[in-house]
Amino acid sequence: MHRTCNFADRPLSCGSPVNWLERLAPEDPLFDRPEEEILPRKRPKRRRLARLAGTAATALALGAQACGDGDGPARRITDAILVQLAAESGPPALPIPTEEGPPIVPLALEGPADGAPLLRLPLPPGEEPDSFARDVSQRAGVEFAEPIYLYGESRAPNDPRLKELWGLTAIDAAGAWSTSVGDRRVTVAVVDDGVALTHPDLAPNLWVNPSEIAGNGKDDDGDGYIDDVNGWDFVEHRSDPSPARTGDARWHGSHVSGTIGAAGDNRIGIAGVNWKVALMALRAIGPSGGRSDDLARAIDYAVDHGARVINASWGGGGQSQVIARAIARAEKQGALFVAAAGNDGAASPGFPANLGSGNVLSVGALTPGGTLAPFSNRGALVAAPGVGILSTTAPGQYERYDGTSMAAPHVSGIAALLWSARPEATLAQVRRAILSSAVALGGTKHGRVDAARAMAALLGDSGGGGSGGFVLSRDSLAFTSSRGHAPRAQTVSLRAEGGGARSWTARADAAWVRLGNEQGETPARITVRAEPGHLGPGDHLARVRIEDPDRAGSSVVLQIKLHVGDTPAIATAGAGCEMRDGHLHANRGATCLLSLPGLGAGTIAGTVQWRLPGGALVQGGRVYGQFVRRGEYQVEVTASEDAVESVPVVVE
Numbered sequence: 001m002h003r004t005c006n007f008a009d010r011p012l013s014c015g016s017p018v019n020w021l022e023r024l025a026p027e028d029p030l031f032d033r034p035e036e037e038i039l040p041r042k043r044p045k046r047r048r049l050a051r052l053a054g055t056a057a058t059a060l061a062l063g064a065q066a067c068g069d070g071d072g073p074a075r076r077i078t079d080a081i082l083v084q085l086a087a088e089s090g091p092p093a094l095p096i097p098t099e100e101g102p103p104i105v106p107l108a109l110e111g112p113a114d115g116a117p118l119l120r121l122p123l124p125p126g127e128e129p130d131s132f133a134r135d136v137s138q139r140a141g142v143e144f145a146e147p148i149y150l151y152g153e154s155r156a157p158n159d160p161r162l163k164e165l166w167g168l169t170a171i172d173a174a175g176a177w178s179t180s181v182g183d184r185r186v187t188v189a190v191v192d193d194g195v196a197l198t199h200p201d202l203a204p205n206l207w208v209n210p211s212e213i214a215g216n217g218k219d220d221d222g223d224g225y226i227d228d229v230n231g232w233d234f235v236e237h238r239s240d241p242s243p244a245r246t247g248d249a250r251w252h253g254s255h256v257s258g259t260i261g262a263a264g265d266n267r268i269g270i271a272g273v274n275w276k277v278a279l280m281a282l283r284a285i286g287p288s289g290g291r292s293d294d295l296a297r298a299i300d301y302a303v304d305h306g307a308r309v310i311n312a313s314w315g316g317g318g319q320s321q322v323i324a325r326a327i328a329r330a331e332k333q334g335a336l337f338v339a340a341a342g343n344d345g346a347a348s349p350g351f352p353a354n355l356g357s358g359n360v361l362s363v364g365a366l367t368p369g370g371t372l373a374p375f376s377n378r379g380a381l382v383a384a385p386g387v388g389i390l391s392t393t394a395p396g397q398y399e400r401y402d403g404t405s406m407a408a409p410h411v412s413g414i415a416a417l418l419w420s421a422r423p424e425a426t427l428a429q430v431r432r433a434i435l436s437s438a439v440a441l442g443g444t445k446h447g448r449v450d451a452a453r454a455m456a457a458l459l460g461d462s463g464g465g466g467s468g469g470f471v472l473s474r475d476s477l478a479f480t481s482s483r484g485h486a487p488r489a490q491t492v493s494l495r496a497e498g499g500g501a502r503s504w505t506a507r508a509d510a511a512w513v514r515l516g517n518e519q520g521e522t523p524a525r526i527t528v529r530a531e532p533g534h535l536g537p538g539d540h541l542a543r544v545r546i547e548d549p550d551r552a553g554s555s556v557v558l559q560i561k562l563h564v565g566d567t568p569a570i571a572t573a574g575a576g577c578e579m580r581d582g583h584l585h586a587n588r589g590a591t592c593l594l595s596l597p598g599l600g601a602g603t604i605a606g607t608v609q610w611r612l613p614g615g616a617l618v619q620g621g622r623v624y625g626q627f628v629r630r631g632e633y634q635v636e637v638t639a640s641e642d643a644v645e646s647v648p649v650v651v652e
Helices: 017-023 049-053 056-062 129-137 166-170 173-177 252-261 292-304 321-332 404-421 427-436 451-459
Strands: 075-085 104-106 118-122 142-150 182-192 231-233 276-283 309-312 336-340 360-366 380-385 389-392 398-401 444-448 470-472 476-482 490-496 503-508 513-515 519-521 524-530 538-547 555-565 571-573 577-580 583-586 591-595 609-611 617-619 622-627 631-638 645-651
Touching (some): 166 173, 182 292, 231 292, 276 292, 292 309, 360 404, 360 427, 404 427, 404 451, 427 451, 513 538, 524 555
Antiparallel strands (some): 104 622, 503 538, 513 524, 571 591, 577 583, 609 617
């Protein structure tokens, strides 16, 4: 648990917004020197402090981030606990509430309908959640009981300088961390001026060549590179891809790497978009810039060694076909190429961000105020935080840089995070998730990236693939008919395994089964009705076969069960509960399970409705209730399209 605080709460040596913004703009010779061939994206020599200062209040709001000094006490709901019943067990004997309130207290089913019931049990007055849960957990038929805990809005690591990373807040990294914080099986290639391999916030997340033995002087994996354990230096042709040995402007790639994947939750420095990832260090930019052949070879190396994302925080020079073709080769292998748009304030991105390949994402720079930075080239596909970005530099050190170079790794980090959550996703799916979820922003084609929205978009994307069989949301449906009334219709979802559109036809093997649609394309919803007609009492079975008309042998079967009865008899279970002479008799304080004959535990909720005395409405094939007030009542059951049945209840 971490409390939340405002970005303004962080300790600063300078208190005013303008002074704070000045701290976001350190001088860095790497960004200011003239371009030679292809250099890391440089920033303008003069910062637009006047324009940035006007956004200070917005910057502070954007900077709201989780902070704290360890886990605080757990918070609990004080009016109920959760009770997990053991599989196949009947209703347990639970503490008897007072006779105040409704005659029958429904116990809400919180778990999946087709699993062992998870009940929400009201907390009696004067009871404490922990002690009450301990008492209930000792009762027969209860697997466990526990308080209902309250958690914070976001997940945050314990890295001490996390609260200074306004960029992670701006892209809602914490919203995506609830799904995944990264995976070291996802590799991001940092094609840059080297990576500080001994930085304590980077070392845990360095890529390791699994086929190479360190220090033996041999090319163990036969790739043409000797001892390439963490990557390769294409500038000096050596196995150590660390930055240049001397010079002030040599931590650009290290800074980029930290934004992508500085180790999270390690009580050191900062956290990257990914707490865990494999950072492949590929040095292809030297003191004089990056040669197009070195950069192309680095791209090819990244692809050949399994990188799913290639970060390119560089540009300029000519329109190199060598690099363009290397990027095209990367696309064929499913690798995403994330490119900085450029820092010239131009109307369109520079090379290679301007390439229209299906694997390229061009990235502009966002200010803390939520606008595109004045220096950022316009027309990029997306924008990400690129002003005053704190990240890793020299071993053990951190500095703030700005530029589209700093924006690109936010996007590379999001892509890696998406693949960690859904490894089978295609390049097209990940790219589409990032673009479709972006928040509109002037000066870009799609907008500001949002990690949480991108994660939701990817997890909800059923496209791609399409080569597998059909998948139904449910394998069977159960209906019940009382006195000839037609049961409520039910619906199932049909999709193709791996997503995509596939033709289908459906046919039932019994006349009493009616389908709302008998053909179509996936994904689809299929409505099923059961018409009892002249069927006699008892259980009736049928099957609906769904096939691909263009693919012989490809089918899935939906089982249909219909129970026909002469009365709306309720099945009941639990000590002190029984059906007698058409009445439900229950002892005061008894916990009873009520259900309709023929309906399984996983019956779709909307097909049966129970209205209890006192007005509570419960949906589903079964309902748990505590009978707390003596007297005679009625329970109304609606399980058909055209009738409401009443069942007398006597609480004794």
